[in-house]
Amino acid sequence: MTYRKLAGAAALLTAATLGLAAPTAAVAAPAQPPCSEASTVRETLPNGTTWQLCWRIHDRAGLVLTDVSVSTKKHPEPVQVLQSIRLAQLNVPYDTGDTEYNDLTTYGFGGYSLETLTGDDCKGGSTRQGTDGSGDPQQRDVLCVSAEASGLAYRLHEQEWDDEANEPKDTYFTKEGHDLVLRSISKVGWYEYVSEYRLHDDGQISARLGATGDLSPGDYSVADNGWPIGKREKDYASMHYHSAFWRVDFNIDGKGGETVEQYDTKMDGRGSQAAKLVTTSKTIAKEASLNKVDRRWWRLVSPTSKNADGHKRSYELVTGADDPYEGHPEMQPDVTFTQANLCDKWATDNVSDPECPLDNYGILDFAKDKQKLTDPVMWVRVGFHHVPRDEDQSPMPLHWQGFDLLPRDFTETNPLAPEGREAVNGQQRN
Ligand SMILES: [Cu+2]
Numbered sequence: 001m002t003y004r005k006l007a008g009a010a011a012l013l014t015a016a017t018l019g020l021a022a023p024t025a026a027v028a029a030p031a032q033p034p035c036s037e038a039s040t041v042r043e044t045l046p047n048g049t050t051w052q053l054c055w056r057i058h059d060r061a062g063l064v065l066t067d068v069s070v071s072t073k074k075h076p077e078p079v080q081v082l083q084s085i086r087l088a089q090l091n092v093p094y095d096t097g098d099t100e101y102n103d104l105t106t107y108g109f110g111g112y113s114l115e116t117l118t119g120d121d122c123k124g125g126s127t128r129q130g131t132d133g134s135g136d137p138q139q140r141d142v143l144c145v146s147a148e149a150s151g152l153a154y155r156l157h158e159q160e161w162d163d164e165a166n167e168p169k170d171t172y173f174t175k176e177g178h179d180l181v182l183r184s185i186s187k188v189g190w191y192e193y194v195s196e197y198r199l200h201d202d203g204q205i206s207a208r209l210g211a212t213g214d215l216s217p218g219d220y221s222v223a224d225n226g227w228p229i230g231k232r233e234k235d236y237a238s239m240h241y242h243s244a245f246w247r248v249d250f251n252i253d254g255k256g257g258e259t260v261e262q263y264d265t266k267m268d269g270r271g272s273q274a275a276k277l278v279t280t281s282k283t284i285a286k287e288a289s290l291n292k293v294d295r296r297w298w299r300l301v302s303p304t305s306k307n308a309d310g311h312k313r314s315y316e317l318v319t320g321a322d323d324p325y326e327g328h329p330e331m332q333p334d335v336t337f338t339q340a341n342l343c344d345k346w347a348t349d350n351v352s353d354p355e356c357p358l359d360n361y362g363i364l365d366f367a368k369d370k371q372k373l374t375d376p377v378m379w380v381r382v383g384f385h386h387v388p389r390d391e392d393q394s395p396m397p398l399h400w401q402g403f404d405l406l407p408r409d410f411t412e413t414n415p416l417a418p419e420g421r422e423a424v425n426g427q428q429r430n
Pocket of ligand 1: 240242
């Protein structure tokens with residue numbers, strides 16, 4: 001899927017308006033938008049990067065983003081990154097072994113669970129109306145769209161000798177970055193979950209799940225697997241897991257068919273001064289469930305779309321904090337790549353569709369026939385072992401879990417490069 005050039009038609013969010021005013025809706029739509037204007041988010045961040053996407057609320061998955069494209073000041077033609085991204089399960093087993101929930105497949109993040117945004121839920125942003133995905137036509141404020149400052153984007157102190165003045169000349173390149181943030185909130189039992197996607201102005205995409213609300217009043221135990229949150233040695237709130245899965249379907253430059261590559265870096269003896277390391281890569285050609293080791297990473301590479309340097313465009317999976325859960329075999333892999341299949345909807349507990357095979361419980365079943373990956377879907381698992389604290393009452397401060405998708409060779413240089421650095425590409429030879 002390609003879009004017509006936006007030609008600067010999207011509303012520009014200036015830094016001055018960020019904290020106060022809501023983002024203004026874009027004025028012009030592409031000739032054939034992939035979704036209605038109400039389902040489109042198209043915003044230009046202060047550094048000139050424009051993200052465009054479609055959003056909807058799915059009864060079970062909650063917030064779903066599709067047709068996600070990015071353009072920058074330097075490259076105003078939008079280039080697609082994702083076909084879709086959404087949650088694919090949230091498994092919450094308590095350490096007592098007596099309680100376990102699959103929050104998406106049992107309750108769902110849409111429908112009745114979907115909260116109407118209010119109060120400070122979308123402070124500094126603008127709410128979007130939508131339905132809850134259950135078939136109820138009622139429109140309510142369910143999505144928050146905001147542009148948020150992300151801190152220092154880059155900094156460079158350039159020193160040159162000024163021949164005329166016969167003295168050193170200092171130039172400072174320093175820039176604040178911004179994220180376009182999309183957020184919805186779902187209340188499942190006592191917990192309230194925030195589905196958040198942060199689209200950075202440098203092309204990075206961050207997916208994360210936040211948990212707040214209240215600790216479950218029914219889940220208390222003993223010191224072995226709880227934490228005393230009442231006065232003295234009383235009221236041991238049960239420890240538990242939040243294991244979240246996301247389903248990510250890339251469609252780089254609208255061409256699809258990405259290749260999955262795994263990179264590993266190992267010690268390789270000594271160089272003249274220090275330890276030598278060697279990096280190797282291999283193509284993950286068939287469906288596979290994979291695990292992290294130190295310095296291992298994966299990327300999805302377009303076979304045909306290249307940047308101006310002639311390098312194939314790709315996005316890299318960047319994983320962060322994660323508590324693996326040994327209680328289920330399907331929680332073992334950090335990432336699973338499967339061939340796209342309409343019956344593969346949920347990372348676990350994928351059994352609700354009568355038109356699909358019965359022995360297709362989750363990612364391990366999806367991957368077990370080791371199909372060739374010509375249209376890969378990436379399932380990312382991120383776990384959080386929650387040891388309750390006194391401070392979790394009440395309300396519980398938001399705790400987050402998630403991962404990043406980092407552009408790798410999507411553009412030939414930093415898409416935010418300032419004037420004066422735009423020509424730097426390759427080894428600088430002075
Ligand atoms: Cu928790």
